[in-house]
Amino acid sequence: MHELGLAAEIFRIARETVDARGGGRLESVTVVVGDLAAVEPDLLEFAWKATVAGGLDEGAKLHVDWRPARQLCSSCGEVPERAEGSWLRLCPRCRQPLRVEGGDELEVRTMTFSEGAA
Amino acid sequence: MTEIDVKRKVLEANASAARSLKETFGASGTLVVNLISSPGSGKTTLLEATARALKDRFRLGGLDGDIATERDAERLQRAGIPARQILTGGACHLDARQVEKALAEEGSRLAGLDALFIENVGNLICPTSYDLGEAFKVVLLSVVEGDDKPFKYPAIFSRAAFTVVTKCDLLPHVDFDLSAVREQVAALNPSAGFLVVSARSGEGMDAWYSLLEEKIAWKREAPAAALVAP
Numbered sequence: 124m125h126e127l128g129l130a131a132e133i134f135r136i137a138r139e140t141v142d143a144r145g146g147g148r149l150e151s152v153t154v155v156v157g158d159l160a161a162v163e164p165d166l167l168e169f170a171w172k173a174t175v176a177g178g179l180d181e182g183a184k185l186h187v188d189w190r191p192a193r194q195l196c197s198s199c200g201e202v203p204e205r206a207e208g209s210w211l212r213l214c215p216r217c218r219q220p221l222r223v224e225g226g227d228e229l230e231v232r233t234m235t236f237s238e239g240a241a
Numbered sequence: 242m243t244e245i246d247v248k249r250k251v252l253e254a255n256a257s258a259a260r261s262l263k264e265t266f267g268a269s270g271t272l273v274v275n276l277i278s279s280p281g282s283g284k285t286t287l288l289e290a291t292a293r294a295l296k297d298r299f300r301l302g303g304l305d306g307d308i309a310t311e312r313d314a315e316r317l318q319r320a321g322i323p324a325r326q327i328l329t330g331g332a333c334h335l336d337a338r339q340v341e342k343a344l345a346e347e348g349s350r351l352a353g354l355d356a357l358f359i360e361n362v363g364n365l366i367c368p369t370s371y372d373l374g375e376a377f378k379v380v381l382l383s384v385v386e387g388d389d390k391p392f393k394y395p396a397i398f399s400r401a402a403f404t405v406v407t408k409c410d411l412l413p414h415v416d417f418d419l420s421a422v423r424e425q426v427a428a429l430n431p432s433a434g435f436l437v438v439s440a441r442s443g444e445g446m447d448a449w450y451s452l453l454e455e456k457i458a459w460k461r462e463a464p465a466a467a468l469v470a471p
Contacts, residue, residue, distance in 0.1 A: 125333055125367040129251055136249050150242055154251065159396040161370045192395075210395050212428050220428040223399055229370070231247045238243060 126162060130170035133185070133231055141236045149180040150235040158192040158226035192226025255371055258337035262374025265344075272356040272453075272460040275373050277397055278381035280363030283407040283440060285313045287381065287449070288358050290440040292320035294450050299355035299457060304343055306335040306362040313360060323350045334367040335359065337374055355457050365394040376460060377402035384408050384417040391425035398426055403434040405449065410439040 137152045152171075156162050164187040171185040194202040196214035204215055214221055250256060266273050276284045285305070292301055303324035305313035308331050317324035327335060327343050340359065344351055351357065359375060361368040369378075380401035382390050385408060391398040398404060404426045406419065419437065426433055434452070438445035 125370075128332070128336075132251050132254060136247065136251070136253070140245060140247055140249075144243070144245070147243075152247075159369075159399065161366045161396055206392070210392055210429070212392065212425060220424070220431075222431060223395060223429055227396075229251045231249050231251060233244060234247055235242050235244045 126166040126170040127173070129162065129167060129229075130174040130185075133171065134174050134180075136231045137183075137234050138180075140234060144236075145238065147236040147238040149175070149183040150237060151184040151186060152234045153186040153188055153232045155188045155190060155228045155230045155232045157190045157228035159223075160227055160229040162229065164189060188232060190226060190228050193224045194221045195224055196221055252370065252372075255337045258341050259372040259374045262337055262341060262344075266357070266374060266376075267463075269353045270461045270463075271354045272457045273359065273373070273375040274356065274453075274456075275359045275361060275368075275375035275378045276381060277361045277365065277368045277378055277401065278363060278383075278407075279365055279386055282363075282381045282383040282386060284360045284363070284381055285316050286440045287405070287407060287438070288360060289316055289320040290443075290446060291358070291450070291453065292317060292322040294446070295356075295453065296321045300353070301356050301358070302351045302354045303358045303360060304335075304340060304351070305360045306339075308332070308362065323347075325351060329362055333362055333364045334371050335361050335373060336371045340373050355461070356453065365390070365397050369397040369400055376456065379403045379405055381405045381407050382422065384411050384415050384419075388416075388418045388421045391422060391429055395429050398433075399429045401430070401433060403436060403452070406435075406437045408439055408441070409437045409444055410442040 133154055137149055141147050168185050175181050175183050196202050196219055198219060199214055199216050202214055202221055210223055211221055278284055301322045303317040304327055306327045306329060308329050311326040314324040314326035325343050325347050327339050359373055378401040380397050423435055426435055436448055438449055
């Protein structure tokens with residue numbers, strides 16, 4: 124449960140960005156979160172609400188742009204089928220072991236703010 | 242309303258501290274190993290045995306992350322190497338800034354080592370995301386935890402350079418399919434090393450020590466700029 128720490132970092136980055144543009148009120152932040160980033164989107168949104176609560180940016184929205192990791196088979200390419208909450212061990216078509224790629228994204232991608240309000 | 246492209250890593254502050262740690266460890270030729278596992282899988286026991294086996298030939302040290310008590314650092318000190326506890330006050334992982342602070346406070350005691358072992362907070366999830374400036378991560382899985390863990394916690398098993406199965410002396414007493422674990426790890430991370438050890442019986446420990454000796458030698462000879470283990 125380190126989502127509270129992550130929410131604080133997201134808020135710090137967003138505030139810095141707004142302040143560098145002359146200040147204002149934060150409206151929304153979009154964060155790209157990968158499958159393997161060890162982040163639970165619901166918990167992150169909950170932590171975000173707690174982070175902005177009671178301040179000038181209260182009510183600012185957090186959007187999570189979820190990026191799944193990819194399962195790759197050396198013969199069949201990308202395998203979209205997934206074991207629930209986990210990974211498939213073998214390719215459902217040729218039975219070769221699958222490789223997992225990507226899904227480690229954790230980035231503040233875009234944000235919106237209203238100028239001068241804060 | 243103004244929309245801005247930000248494109249900044251959420252963990253940029255950690256990444257910047259980790260980069261600075263890597264420079265420090267590169268300059269001193271210190272091999273840093275980040276050990277990650279569930280609580281009770283035997284990180285401290287593995288390090289106690291490692292300390293006893295290698296301390297006469299190498300300068301070793303430990304950083305022990307926990308939410309409470311100084312027990313682990315005390316155990317490593319009794320095993321004969323300098324160690325420092327980092328208490329996280331409830332947080333489920335170590336971050337690079339805590340490592341920087343602890344090393345700065347320890348000064349020469351934990352500087353210029355041949356190898357520094359960072360024992361992360363017992364947890365297979367969050368510690369995976371925080372680079373501590375290490376050469377590589379090692380994930381431990383004890384045979385009593387069950388043989389389904391690599392696929393249940395794919396992030397750490399994908400990113401650890403080595404999987405170490407611990408407490409293998411208990412294999413006759415538990416239903417733990419070693420080959421299933423090996424297959425899962427190979428599927429998640431084809432280049433990962435795989436070791437099976439028991440610190441208690443000594444089985445497999447020579448392979449672990451040889452691995453560390455090889456990596457310590459590599460780190461000593463590698464230019465300061467080399468940041469990732471081969």
